[in-house]
Amino acid sequence: NTTPHVPSVGRTLDRFIKQDQAQFPNATGDLSQLLRDIAWASKIIHREINRAGLIDITGSYGTHNIQGEEQQKLDVIANVRFIRALKNGGEVCGIISEEDDDFIDTGNLNGKYIVAIDPLDGSSNIDVNVSIGTIFSIYRRKSPLGTPPVLEDFLQKGTEQVGAGYVLYGSSTMLVYTTGHGVNAFTYENSLGEYILSKPHLQTPDDGKIYSINEGNYNDLSEGVKNYLNYCKEKKYSARYIGSLVADFHRNLLKGGIFMYPATAKDKNGKLRLMHECNALAFIVEQAGGVASDGKQRILEIEPTSIHQRVPLYIGSKNMVEKAIAFNP
Numbered sequence: 001n002t003t004p005h006v007p008s009v010g011r012t013l014d015r016f017i018k019q020d021q022a023q024f025p026n027a028t029g030d031l032s033q034l035l036r037d038i039a040w041a042s043k044i045i046h047r048e049i050n051r052a053g054l055i056d057i058t059g060s061y062g063t064h065n066i067q068g069e070e071q072q073k074l075d076v077i078a079n080v081r082f083i084r085a086l087k088n089g090g091e092v093c094g095i096i097s098e099e100d101d102d103f104i105d106t107g108n109l110n111g112k113y114i115v116a117i118d119p120l121d122g123s124s125n126i127d128v129n130v131s132i133g134t135i136f137s138i139y140r141r142k143s144p145l146g147t148p149p150v151l152e153d154f155l156q157k158g159t160e161q162v163g164a165g166y167v168l169y170g171s172s173t174m175l176v177y178t179t180g181h182g183v184n185a186f187t188y189e190n191s192l193g194e195y196i197l198s199k200p201h202l203q204t205p206d207d208g209k210i211y212s213i214n215e216g217n218y219n220d221l222s223e224g225v226k227n228y229l230n231y232c233k234e235k236k237y238s239a240r241y242i243g244s245l246v247a248d249f250h251r252n253l254l255k256g257g258i259f260m261y262p263a264t265a266k267d268k269n270g271k272l273r274l275m276h277e278c279n280a281l282a283f284i285v286e287q288a289g290g291v292a293s294d295g296k297q298r299i300l301e302i303e304p305t306s307i308h309q310r311v312p313l314y315i316g317s318k319n320m321v322e323k324a325i326a327f328n329p
């Protein structure tokens, strides 16, 4: 790949997308429009989250998803909003969501793309006013245009992603994404209703001093992971764990660190979803110079066998993830 040009800060997302696309004369603009659709939906979620305490949208929805997790009202609202935006946009023929058992046929037979989404990540943090997020991956469909999507359109390896990103609804709302030419981060400007480029061509440090894991699972972890955690303590690294993957990932991306969700005695593949969570963040971290692994292989090279499959995750700064893997997690 050629060195990505370093864009100047302060441009709106719209302008950035337009200029980015202009570098690729053969691009039709569909991917650009798809990114705008996602950005649009995220602004609505931003609005809902910001007033969640004032209207009756906190708490449980009273249902469970296929993962056996209790769905929060905002999980459901975010799911509906993103699916609606992608259906209306027209570029996407099918969607897989953490909150839906099966893939969704959008009815856009001529949509070139499929999207995998975790509409709301960190849902246990909604009711306590702590950062949450959205994660998405974009793939080109395999089946012919003009036909409905089929399962094999969705079961693609992470290396096939044409774009991926996340939105962090934190102290400010940020959209961070890649189309395979570096990572760019945009901060939402409330009064303008626009995402503004704030961190162009983001690179993550090769090393860090933060480790992030739910250490309450310690007794259920492998000897290798336990040994690595003891190593982190010997090194006096800082333990940081929010419990929202997007927020934990984003902090470590900027500061340098490692996030782990290993296999546990109860969950042989850990907790996190390959298609809705891990692949997108793996694409981003690699584009930023970091590493993502399940402990044995690159996340992006895992051949998916089902849309809700889980995988252990070790992700972050290159040297830290490589060190963790050397402990045979």
Ligand code: AHG
Residues within 6 Å of the ligand: 069, 098, 118, 120, 121, 122, 123, 124, 214, 243, 244, 245, 246, 271
């Ligand atoms: P989601 O809210 O989309 O279901 O994801 C929750 C995930 C992830 O955000 C976080 O890293 C992890 O669950 C935390 O799990 P533990 O509570 O087991 O630590």
Ligand code: MN
Residues within 6 Å of the ligand: 069, 098, 123
């Ligand atoms: Mn969930």
Ligand code: MN
Residues within 6 Å of the ligand: 118, 120, 121, 122, 245, 277
């Ligand atoms: Mn999640």
Ligand code: MN
Residues within 6 Å of the ligand: 075, 098, 118, 119, 120, 121, 122, 123
């Ligand atoms: Mn979720």
